[in-house]
Structure formats: C-alpha cells, structure tokens
Amino acid sequence: MSERIPMPMPFGWFQVAYSHELAVADSMPLRYFGTDLVLFRTEGGEARVLDAFCPHMGAHLGYGIRDQAGGGSAVVGDSIVCPFHGWAYNGDGQCTDVPYANNPPPKIARGEQVIRPWPVRELNQVIFVWYHPDGIEPTFEPELIEEAATDNNDWGAFKIHTWDIDTHMQEIGENAVDPAHFLYVHGTQNIPKPDEMEFDGVLRTGRLVSKMATPRGEITGVIANRSTGPGQATVRFSGICETVLMANLTPVDQEHSKAFYAFIQKKVDGEEPVGGVADAIVADICKQMEEDSIIWAHKKYFAKPMLCDNDGPFAKFRKWYSQFYTQDWA
Numbered sequence: 001m002s003e004r005i006p007m008p009m010p011f012g013w014f015q016v017a018y019s020h021e022l023a024v025a026d027s028m029p030l031r032y033f034g035t036d037l038v039l040f041r042t043e044g045g046e047a048r049v050l051d052a053f054c055p056h057m058g059a060h061l062g063y064g065i066r067d068q069a070g071g072g073s074a075v076v077g078d079s080i081v082c083p084f085h086g087w088a089y090n091g092d093g094q095c096t097d098v099p100y101a102n103n104p105p106p107k108i109a110r111g112e113q114v115i116r117p118w119p120v121r122e123l124n125q126v127i128f129v130w131y132h133p134d135g136i137e138p139t140f141e142p143e144l145i146e147e148a149a150t151d152n153n154d155w156g157a158f159k160i161h162t163w164d165i166d167t168h169m170q171e172i173g174e175n176a177v178d179p180a181h182f183l184y185v186h187g188t189q190n191i192p193k194p195d196e197m198e199f200d201g202v203l204r205t206g207r208l209v210s211k212m213a214t215p216r217g218e219i220t221g222v223i224a225n226r227s228t229g230p231g232q233a234t235v236r237f238s239g240i241c242e243t244v245l246m247a248n249l250t251p252v253d254q255e256h257s258k259a260f261y262a263f264i265q266k267k268v269d270g271e272e273p274v275g276g277v278a279d280a281i282v283a284d285i286c287k288q289m290e291e292d293s294i295i296w297a298h299k300k301y302f303a304k305p306m307l308c309d310n311d312g313p314f315a316k317f318r319k320w321y322s323q324f325y326t327q328d329w330a
C-alpha cells in the first residue's frame with residue numbers, strides 16, 4: 001500500500017474496452033487490476049478474458065507474431081492460440097489443443113481449467129470485466145444504458161475520450177459529492193447546488209443544478225449522475241442539449257486509473273447535433289477532467305478530512321464505497 005493512497009482496489013464491474021475495438025477473432029493485451037490479461041473475441045462473437053500468461057511456458061497470449069506482429073494473437077473457433085507453441089485456450093480457461101502432443105499433460109487431458117478466466121459482460125457497446133481480489137463470483141450486474149444500445153436511432157454515435165489518471169478510483173469518484181470544487185477547480189460561476197443524493201445498495205444517485213459555459217452564454221443545466229458499483233457511472237445532462245455520458249472508471253493498479261468517457265447526444269430532427277452547445281458540453285467536461293487530474297495526481301488521501309458546512313456528503317460517499325472493499329485498510 002502506498003503512503004499517499006492507502007485504499008486497495010475495489011471489486012466490481014469495470015470497463016476494459018469498447019465493443020468496436022475488438023473485432024471477431026481479434027485479441028489484445030490488457031493491463032488492469034495490477035494484472036496482465038488477454039481479451040479476445042471468439043469466432044462466435046463472444047468477448048472473453050483470461051490471465052495473460054500461457055501455462056505451458058509463459059508466453060503472453062495477447063501479442064501476435066509473424067503476420068500478426070503488432071496485433072493480438074490468433075483466435076480459432078472459441079479459443080485463443082498461444083503464439084509460442086500453438087497451444088489453444090477457450091474462455092473457460094481449458095486447453096482445447098496441444099497440436100504436437102500425443103500425450104497432453106493430465107490436467108489438460110481431464111479438461112481441467114489451466115488458466116484463470118475472468119467474468120465478462122458486454123452491454124452498452126462496452127466490455128466489462130469483474131474484478132474481485134478474492135476471486136469471488138459477481139455479486140451484482142452492470143446496468144443497461146438504453147441510450148447506448150446499438151439500435152437506438154434516437155441517439156448519436158459515441159464521442160470517446162480516455163484519460164490515464166494517477167490516482168485511486170475512489171478519489172475520482174469523490175468529485176460527484178464535492179460541489180465546492182466546481183467553483184475553484186473548474187471556474188464555474190457559483191457552487192452548484194446538490195439537490196438529491198441517495199445511496200441504495202450498490203447504486204448511488206445524485207442531482208446537481210449547475211451553470212455551464214456555452215457559446216450562447218451561461219446556461220443552467222441539471223446533471224443527474226448514477227453509479228452502479230465503483231466502476232460504472234452514467235451522467236445525464238438536461239436543460240440544453242440532451243447528453244448522456246458513460247463515465248466508467250477502471251483500476252489499472254492501486255494508484256492508477258483509466259477513465260473511459262463516451263458522450264452520447266440526442267438527435268434533433270434525426271440528425272446528430274454538431275457544433276455549438278453540443279460540442280461545448282463535451283469540451284467543458286474534458287476541460288474539467290484535465291483540471292481535476294492535476295489535483296488528483298498530487299493530493300494525499302485523508303481518512304479524516306477537516307470539513308465544514310456546505311462541503312459535500314463525503315462520509316456517506318466513503319461509507320457507500322467501502323462496501324466494495326474486502327479488507328479493512330483504514
């Protein structure tokens with residue numbers, strides 16, 4: 001554990017890629033949860049995740065060679081093929097082929113799991129992986145976001161932005177319950193008013209009324225945010241240009257996080273909104289991420305901050321968040 005950030009990684013569902021990044025029979029290396037992984041899509045179209053290292057002699061399954069150099073390794077049928085000696089593994093972690101052996105190792109002959117599979121869900125055009133430090137099976141599910149459905153013709157294409165952030169995810173999440181920082185970090189005209197905040201099991205919902213800078217001047221918008229576990233967040237902006245932001249966070253390791261932001265904007269007369277207010281909302285959130293990142297990269301986590309009235313409900317937020325830890329680290 002680092003001195004700056006004492007928290008371990010939380011468990012939950014975490015985005016590791018967008019669906020469009022992984023074609024059929026494609027694979028790619030991943031590094032999340034302090035672990036090397038491989039993500040692949042079977043010829044049947046299913047996304048699967050395994051530990052990265054081949055149990056034969058330790059090659060990384062996510063790096064192809066020869067005609068696949070620079071890309072992922074090969075996928076045949078439901079299995080990923082190790083580039084080193086051609087052994088193949090399905091998404092359940094069983095070895096499905098040892099192409100040159102007459103007598104494969106007994107575990108393989110018995111059909112046992114020889115490499116660790118990770119639970120995967122694909123929804124909202126996103127690939128999620130379940131991480132739990134003790135290897136416990138999923139205790140809840142990621143949430144379906146209707147606006148993000150592939151066949152939702154009322155909403156436009158994803159506008160995607162990603163950031164590598166040098167802090168623990170909980171610190172990033174605390175932004176949602178910190179109205180005062182908007183004025184000082186983001187230069188809003190006033191401190192936005194939180195008018196609702198609910199904690200209900202793995203769900204957390206909140207509403208902020210905020211002023212946003214747009215080319216048409218400052219406008220008042222309602223920002224409704226919703227978290228399903230620590231990894232999946234959805235923010236709905238209304239009042240000006242209807243925008244849904246999937247703001248998913250994934251632990252790279254204990255002190256580094258990846259932010260996957262996909263903005264989806266409601267079509268007007270069948271057309272995606274371009275320019276003006278629509279672009280301004282996206283630009284404003286991206287600007288906020290750059291500003292927050294400077295604070296996050298250098299701040300230290302205080303278990304007992306010195307709070308005042310009009311600070312947000314940090315204690316409630318932290319209590320809610322603590323359900324996603326298995327160890328008592330405080």
Ligand code: FES
Nearest residue numbers: 054056057082085
């Ligand atoms: S290391 Fe993977 S097949 Fe040999």
Ligand SMILES: [Fe+2]
Nearest residue numbers: 175185288292
């Ligand atoms: Fe912020």
